[in-house]
Structures are given as structure tokens and as C-alpha cells.
Amino acid sequence: MGPYVEFPMETNGNTTMMELVRVKMGFQCELVVESIGLSGGLCLLWSGKVTIDLISYSPFHIDVKVMSHDSNCWRLTGFYGSPILDSYRHSWTLLRRLHGMSDLPWLCVGDFNDILGDEKKQRGQIRSRSLMDEFRGALDYYGLKDMRLCGPAFTWYNRRNGKAMVQERLNRGVGNYDWQMLFLNSRVKHLEYCNSDHQPILVKSLDDF
Known part of the structure; x- marks a missing residue:
């Protein structure tokens, strides 16, 4: 059974392109935030097993209300965090x-484009302690907590030939207390890399992997 909702980021495409992707992947509906030139772009795809109502969107997020088949x-x-260091705080x-x-x-x-601590990074330039503290503080303040993780520890690598591989955990799924109580057996699974330097993540609400 495939995912009910999918969130591609950095699509570098427009609505017409993402419509082709939607049909190819077998989803029934979509919301698209078009890229600016060859930069950015977000899309939300979903199946007929859920009902989606848009709350808000921007080049850095798509926010929706979800009614699932079990009436939850x-x-x-x-969420797509700014990849520009000087704009991290805007995220x-x-x-x-x-x-x-x-x-x-x-x-x-x-992709939050930041890490929560040094243990979420392997090799490479040292991250700003103050920025990591701000990221961690933001998640804590809004009650967003990591779920149980399956798979490798990192979700991004630099893919630079001839240099030591840098790995970081930039992609994650976090839920507040009410969401994690609603889906007690939820998990985050890191999938295999596929034509990208980012590892896809899968959030499942059932204890079936």
C-alpha cells in the first residue's frame, strides 16, 4: 500500500509538470507551489483515502487540514527550511x-535544513551552536517531538567527488503531543537514496514496518 500523502520539495517545476508527476504516481489530487526559475518548488500529493483542506502556503511550506478514512x-x-545561512531564523x-x-x-x-546537535552530523564544517540551539528551542516551544526512527541516522550527504563524505540529518518528521497520542504507533523510516543527495523519509501512523 502506497502513501496517502506525499510532499516533494525542490521540484524545480510548475503546475503542468507536477500534474504529470501526479498522474504517473497514481495520486488523485495535488497542491503546487511553483518554483522560481530553477529554484525551489513544493508539491503536496494525496490519494482519495484522505480529504485535504488548505490552510496556508508559501515558498517554504504547505499547511493543510487532513481528514483521514478513519474520521481522524x-x-x-x-516544511522547507531556508537553505541560506543568513535566513535560518526566518524559518x-x-x-x-x-x-x-x-x-x-x-x-x-x-527538510528543515538544520540539525539539532553535533550527533546529527558526520564530518564537515562545524555548525553554529547558537543556530542549533534556536532550532531545538523552536521545536521544543511548539511541542514538536521526533518520533521513533527506523533506518540510517542521516538523510543528506554532500555527493562531492574527491572529498570526505559529509552526512547530516536535515529531513525529519515531528509531531506534537496530540498527534502522537492520536497515532501511538507512528514511526519515521529513512528510505533509500534515489537520484538525490537527500534520503526520502516515510512517516507511518501504523505499527506495520
């Missing part, structure tokens, strides 16, 4: 704004 109602935010400002827009059980998933 919750909130999903597909946490966005997270703060999103937090105040709904009190539904909340799942936030995507």
Missing part, C-alpha cells in the same frame, strides 16, 4: 506563525 482530523505541514519565525494558526493535532515533516 489533524494538521499536516510540509523559525515561519514555524512560530504556523503554530498560532490551528490547534489541531500537528505533524510537521520536511
Whole structure:
């Protein structure tokens, strides 16, 4: 059984292109935030097993209300943190704004483009301690916690030939207390790399992997 909802990031495409992707992958519906030139681009794809209502969107997020087949109602935010060092704090400002827009059980998933601590990185330039502290503080303040993890520890590598491989955990799924109580057996699984330097992640609400 495939995923009910999928959140591709950095699609570098427009609505027409993502419509072709939707049909090829067998999803029934889509929301698209088009890329600016060859940069960025977000898309949310979903099957007929869930009903989606849009709350808000920007070049860095798609925020929706989800009604699943078992009548559970919750909130999903597909999040793309700024990859520009000087703009990292704008990501946490966005997270703060999103937090105040709904009190539904909340799942936030995507590429946060930052790590929570040195243990989430292998080799490479040392990350700013203050930025990591701000990221961790933002998640803690809004009650967003990691779920149990299956698979390798890292989700990104630099793919630079001739240099030592740098690995980091940039992609993650986090849920607030209400969401994790709604789906007690939820897991995050790191999938295999496929034509990307980012490892896809799969969030499942059932204890079936």
C-alpha cells in the first residue's frame, strides 16, 4: 500500500509538470507551489483515502487540514527550511506563525535544513551552536517531538567527488503531543537514496514496518 500523502520539495517545476508527476504516481489530487526559475518548488500529493483542506502556503511550506478514512482530523505541514545561512531564523519565525494558526493535532515533516546537535552530523564544517540551539528551542516551544526512527541516522550527504563524505540529518518528521497520542504507533523510516543527495523519509501512523 502506497502513501496517502506525499510532499516533494525542490521540484524545480510548475503546475503542468507536477500534474504529470501526479498522474504517473497514481495520486488523485495535488497542491503546487511553483518554483522560481530553477529554484525551489513544493508539491503536496494525496490519494482519495484522505480529504485535504488548505490552510496556508508559501515558498517554504504547505499547511493543510487532513481528514483521514478513519474520521481522524489533524494538521499536516510540509516544511522547507531556508537553505541560506543568513535566513535560518526566518524559518523559525515561519514555524512560530504556523503554530498560532490551528490547534489541531500537528505533524510537521520536511527538510528543515538544520540539525539539532553535533550527533546529527558526520564530518564537515562545524555548525553554529547558537543556530542549533534556536532550532531545538523552536521545536521544543511548539511541542514538536521526533518520533521513533527506523533506518540510517542521516538523510543528506554532500555527493562531492574527491572529498570526505559529509552526512547530516536535515529531513525529519515531528509531531506534537496530540498527534502522537492520536497515532501511538507512528514511526519515521529513512528510505533509500534515489537520484538525490537527500534520503526520502516515510512517516507511518501504523505499527506495520
